[in-house]
Amino acid sequence: MAEFDLVIRNGTVATAADVFSADVGVSGGRIAALGSSLGKGREEIDARGKLVLPGGIDSHVHIAQVSSIGIPTADDFLSGSRSAAAGGTTTLIPFAAQHRGQSLRKVVEDYHGQAEGKAIVDYAFHLIISDPSPEVLGQELPALIRDGYTSFKIYLTYDMLKLSDRETLEVLSLARREGALVMIHAENHDVIAFLTERLLATGHTAPKFHATAHAALAEREATHRAISLAELIDVPVLIVHVSGREAIDQIAWARNRGLKIYAETCPQYLFLTEDDLDQPGIEGARCMCSPPPRDKANQEFVWRGLETGVFDVFSSDHAPYRMDATGKLHAGPNPTFKKIGNGVPGIEVRLPLLFSEGVRTGRMDLTRFVALTSTTAAKLYGLYPRKGTIAVGSDADIAIWDPELPVTIRQENMHDAMDYTPYEGRKVTGWPVTTISRGEVIWRDGAVTGAAGRGRFLPCELSAAARPRGKLPINFDPTSGRLVTPS
Ligand code: URP
Ligand code: ZN
Ligand code: ZN
Numbered sequence: 001m002a003e004f005d006l007v008i009r010n011g012t013v014a015t016a017a018d019v020f021s022a023d024v025g026v027s028g029g030r031i032a033a034l035g036s037s038l039g040k041g042r043e044e045i046d047a048r049g050k051l052v053l054p055g056g057i058d059s060h061v062h063i064a065q066v067s068s069i070g071i072p073t074a075d076d077f078l079s080g081s082r083s084a085a086a087g088g089t090t091t092l093i094p095f096a097a098q099h100r101g102q103s104l105r106k107v108v109e110d111y112h113g114q115a116e117g118k119a120i121v122d123y124a125f126h127l128i129i130s131d132p133s134p135e136v137l138g139q140e141l142p143a144l145i146r147d148g149y150t151s152f153k154i155y156l157t158y159d160m161l162k163l164s165d166r167e168t169l170e171v172l173s174l175a176r177r178e179g180a181l182v183m184i185h186a187e188n189h190d191v192i193a194f195l196t197e198r199l200l201a202t203g204h205t206a207p208k209f210h211a212t213a214h215a216a217l218a219e220r221e222a223t224h225r226a227i228s229l230a231e232l233i234d235v236p237v238l239i240v241h242v243s244g245r246e247a248i249d250q251i252a253w254a255r256n257r258g259l260k261i262y263a264e265t266c267p268q269y270l271f272l273t274e275d276d277l278d279q280p281g282i283e284g285a286r287c288m289c290s291p292p293p294r295d296k297a298n299q300e301f302v303w304r305g306l307e308t309g310v311f312d313v314f315s316s317d318h319a320p321y322r323m324d325a326t327g328k329l330h331a332g333p334n335p336t337f338k339k340i341g342n343g344v345p346g347i348e349v350r351l352p353l354l355f356s357e358g359v360r361t362g363r364m365d366l367t368r369f370v371a372l373t374s375t376t377a378a379k380l381y382g383l384y385p386r387k388g389t390i391a392v393g394s395d396a397d398i399a400i401w402d403p404e405l406p407v408t409i410r411q412e413n414m415h416d417a418m419d420y421t422p423y424e425g426r427k428v429t430g431w432p433v434t435t436i437s438r439g440e441v442i443w444r445d446g447a448v449t450g451a452a453g454r455g456r457f458l459p460c461e462l463s464a465a466a467r468p469r470g471k472l473p474i475n476f477d478p479t480s481g482r483l484v485t486p487s
Contacts, residue, residue, distance in 0.1 A: 003039030004032060006439055011047030011400065014366040015054065015389050016375035024052060026396040029438035034392060043441075045434060047400050053370055054389050055090025055121075055397035055435060056351050059377035060183075060240060060264060060315035062343065063094040064114040067321075068130070068160035071330050071341045074320040074417040077118035078452050080347060083416040084121050085443040085450055087348035088399035088432030091387050091458070092121055093377070095153060097128035100160060104129070104140040108149065112457065119455030120448065121437055122397075124383065126183065127152035129171060130161045137174050148459020150382050150466070151181040153240065156222045157189040157290070168229050176235040181380060181466040183238045183264075186222035186247065187214060187291055196338055205336035207284030211274040211292040213337070219291045220246035227254045227261055234468045236260035238380065241317050243269045243291040244298030248305050255310075260469055262380060264313045267346050267353050268293050269302045272422055282335075285328045287422050289319065290342045306354075306372060307364055312380065314372040316350040319343020322419045345418045349409055349428075355401070356428035382461035396439040399432040407431045415448060 004025040013022045013034070025033035025041065063080040066072050075083070084092055096111040098104050104127060115123055127144065129136065129152050141152075154171055155161035163171065168184075175182045195213040199205075204212070223239055227250060230237040239251060242265045254261040272293035277284035287293060305311045321327030321341035331339035351373055358364045364372075378388025385394050409423045435443035442450025 002042040004041040006043045006045070006396070007038050007041030008045045008047050008052055008398065008400065011050050011052035013052045013390055014370050015391070016367050016371035019366050024390065024398065026439040029396055029440070031390060031392055031394050031396050034390070045400065050433070051366070051401040051403055052390065053088070053399050053401060054374040055399050055437065056088050057091040057093070057374045057377040057383070057388055058084060058089045058316050058318065058347055058350060059093040059313055059381060060266070061092050061094045061318040061347060062320070063092065063318070064111065065095060065097050067341060068099065068158050069341075071321055071327060074322045074327060075318070076417070077115045077123070077455075078120070079415065079417040080318070081118070081120040081123070081455055082448050083348040083414060085435045085437070085448050086415040088351045088401070088435050089347060090121050090397035090399070090435060090437045091383065092123045093126055093381060094123065095128045096125045096149070098130050100131040102131065104136050104144060108144060115455070115457065117453040120442055120450040120452060121455045122387070122458050123455055124381065124458040124460050125149055128161070129154050132163065132167050132171050137170060141174060142178055145178045145180050150179070150460040150462050151183060153183040153185065155185040156226065157185065157187040157192055162189050165225065165229060168226070169233065172230055172233040172235050172237070175466070176233050176468055179462040179466055181236065181238060181463055183240050184226040185241070186219060186226045186239055188218040188222045191215060191218040191221065200336055200338060207282065207288055207337050207340060208274065208278040210288050210337040210340070211277050214290055214292050216244055216246040216294060219243060220250060223247040223250040227251070227259065230261070231259055236262065236466055236468070238262035238264060238312070240264045241266050241291060242302070242311070244294040245301040248301055248310055251310055258469070260465070262312045262465065263305070263310060264315055265302050265305065265311050266315055266317045267350055268317070268344050268422070270299055270357065271353060271426070273299065276422065282329070282333070285340045286323060286420050287344060288328070288337070288340055288342055289317065289344045303363060306358065307368070311372065312376045314350070314354055315377070316346035317343070318345050318347040320345040320416060320418050324419065344422050345416055348414050348416060349421065349423055351399070352407065352428045352431050353423065355430045360403070360429055380463055380465045382463040383458060387458070396436060398436040400434040400436070401430055402433045403430045405429065405431045405433065
């Protein structure tokens with residue numbers, strides 16, 4: 001009689017805290033035992049020479065989403081989660097994105113309809129709030145938070161998404177009251193609009209001018225403003241997709257001030273630069289995202305931020321728009337940069353890129369890699385310890401890595417629905433050879449084996465990370481209605 005459903009033997013297990021040799025016993029989809037010489041499993045996997053890591057959590061992906069200017073992502077929940085499985089990711093947190101005028105509850109129902117029957121891996125949802133009306137803030141959002149949608153993204157830019165500072169304060173106040181975590185896309189809208197108009201008026205229309213229009217200064221200012229607004233309300237926030245030094249400096253400043261500010265960065269800020277937007281014709285559109293990739297010096301700052309703890313999470317910001325009329329080129333074959341869809345794909349390559357260039361080069365150890373790509377996202381978004389670790393009782397979401405496997409990234413080998421990867425031809429070493437979700441093998445030896453629809457929705461708990469600091473040194477006490485000055 002087998003003692004376990006599955007035993008993974010002889011591997012090197014890594015969590016965000018430790019690296020150790022152990023067998024992993026799995027029963028009923030959960031980790032049942034960690035130890036040496038565990039009893040028999042109905043299925044056994046020999047992981048000698050391999051790394052046994054928590055499955056990745058990609059906590060910033062756009063799937064089955066229609067952008068604010070009406071462009072649909074290429075990936076639905078089937079192709080997006082197929083790509084996740086093939087890249088060692090076992091949990092996705094995409095967005096249920098509200099367009100202005102829409103009921104948030106209805107938006108959430110629609111996204112559930114998109115995911116059901118398709119998702120191969122488990123998923124939660126962040127919300128995108130573009131219309132913080134009294135009804136949304138007064139009724140829909142508090143009820144949704146209680147139903148397990150405990151984080152939401154707001155934008156300080158994009159015509160159809162941006163919130164004013166006043167609206168931002170209202171959203172932050174609600175988040176503080178309800179214990180939710182707010183993610184902020186921090187770029188100064190008016191700076192970008194001003195620069196864009198001047199650039200276009202002077203004939204600077206090519207993709208490379210997207211990087212000029214989305215100046216680092218615009219990101220710096222909005223990051224500082226987001227932090228200041230959060231300080232006023234005394235609520236933690238997470239700054240998403242930080243691109244370089246200017247924003248990093250603001251985050252470091254806030255942390256030195258004792259504020260609870262979390263930060264995320266993405267592969268495009270380590271592996272692309274603004275020069276990748278400067279290609280013949282329209283080709284640079286492949287690497288256009290917001291904020292844009294910066295220069296080599298900024299890449300180095302992002303690396304250092306990953307190593308030293310400035311960044312809490314490393315997500316893909318997978319925003320898959322094909323290089324055709326369904327995606328990037330929705331406005332015609334030769335559009336100005338303003339009319340090109342923003343975003344790059346990255347679900348499948350997120351982990352191997354960071355492993356290869358981060359862990360193998362000695363920039364970070366395995367525990368930091370696991371924290372950045374899985375554990376901290378689970379903690380921030382209320383999924384821990386069910387997800388994000390290898391511990392008795394946790395879901396058996398595991399990626400078994402061959403740390404020596406050489407892979408050349410090619411779109412033809414990707415499992416998403418895209419027609420390009422910005423990392424075409426890049427060589428990496430190390431790739432997940434087996435991905436396991438709740439004890440079931442969903443990716444093995446180059447084949448996705450998980451069935452469409454097996455992925456489950458994960459309601460998120462309120463996260464301790466979203467709790468206010470509880471002291472209000474220079475800001476507003478919402479209970480007394482007084483401004484509080486430091487003693
Ligand atoms: O360019 C990007 N990042 N597009 C996706 C939407 C967003 O703001 O994250
Ligand atoms: Zn964004
Ligand atoms: Zn995004």
